[in-house]
Amino acid sequence: MRRYALFFCAWLPLAAQSPTRELAELNWMEIRELVPAKTATLLLPTGTLEAHGVINNGADATAPLALARAMAPKLNALVAPVVPYGVTGSLDAYAGGLTISEAAYRPYMADLLAGFAKIGFRNIVVVNGHGGPQTAILNEVAEKTGREHRVRTLVVNWWTYCSDVTLKVFGEDGGHAGWNETAFIQAIDPKLVRRERYNDALATPRGAEGAWSAYPFPSSIILYKPGQGYVRFDQAKAEAYFKAVVEKMTGLVAEIIAKWDQAGAFK
Numbered sequence: 001m002r003r004y005a006l007f008f009c010a011w012l013p014l015a016a017q018s019p020t021r022e023l024a025e026l027n028w029m030e031i032r033e034l035v036p037a038k039t040a041t042l043l044l045p046t047g048t049l050e051a052h053g054v055i056n057n058g059a060d061a062t063a064p065l066a067l068a069r070a071m072a073p074k075l076n077a078l079v080a081p082v083v084p085y086g087v088t089g090s091l092d093a094y095a096g097g098l099t100i101s102e103a104a105y106r107p108y109m110a111d112l113l114a115g116f117a118k119i120g121f122r123n124i125v126v127v128n129g130h131g132g133p134q135t136a137i138l139n140e141v142a143e144k145t146g147r148e149h150r151v152r153t154l155v156v157n158w159w160t161y162c163s164d165v166t167l168k169v170f171g172e173d174g175g176h177a178g179w180n181e182t183a184f185i186q187a188i189d190p191k192l193v194r195r196e197r198y199n200d201a202l203a204t205p206r207g208a209e210g211a212w213s214a215y216p217f218p219s220s221i222i223l224y225k226p227g228q229g230y231v232r233f234d235q236a237k238a239e240a241y242f243k244a245v246v247e248k249m250t251g252l253v254a255e256i257i258a259k260w261d262q263a264g265a266f267k
């Protein structure tokens, strides 16, 4: 992170000129003054509604929104309103699950990204909270938008990029709604964690590649590795995890933007 210290200093002026980093809380006159002259980076959190063990069905939106808000000041970025609906996979059968078809999601996301490019953002970063087919769609749409609108786009799945942070903080791998994701939500808002409803039988390790496939998946807590990622509730670890994830994600985005600038790409 130290390598980007100077870059961070250059970002300070926005704080004095903008009352908020939330795009939807700015008015059109403020946006006209700020984008892209004072800030050219937008963080777009994306999620879905799906069962998540003992955390909220909207966890995949709760997590990237909080993450984007924590990252924004260090990146001199604005935060777009979260896209809470997405392409839920084999957990859509659980109560409260909702999925948007690819046929609807793909053009919707393409219009959103194109819209942000037209507003004037040069760096559009999708902070994605939900994997599966949604990731592939976002990757494709972001690349296409970048090429067509001559903007730089990045899509990051925070839990995958930070899997080493999971190992470091918890001493084991995590899972969908496993200890890591549950801890991330616990750090954001402990009230979203219903620990009294938890027991280890709510978790199932995913099958080895090609071994088995079930619909619906038999648990909403899907462990990446057998015997690892069962939820334990530790507020200090949860907060350390959140902090380390924010730091690693911020470092990635800062480095990629610096390298886009260095390459002179779509300046």
Ligand SMILES: [Zn+2]
Residues within 6 Å of the ligand: 052, 059, 060, 129, 130, 176, 177, 181
């Ligand atoms: Zn999730």
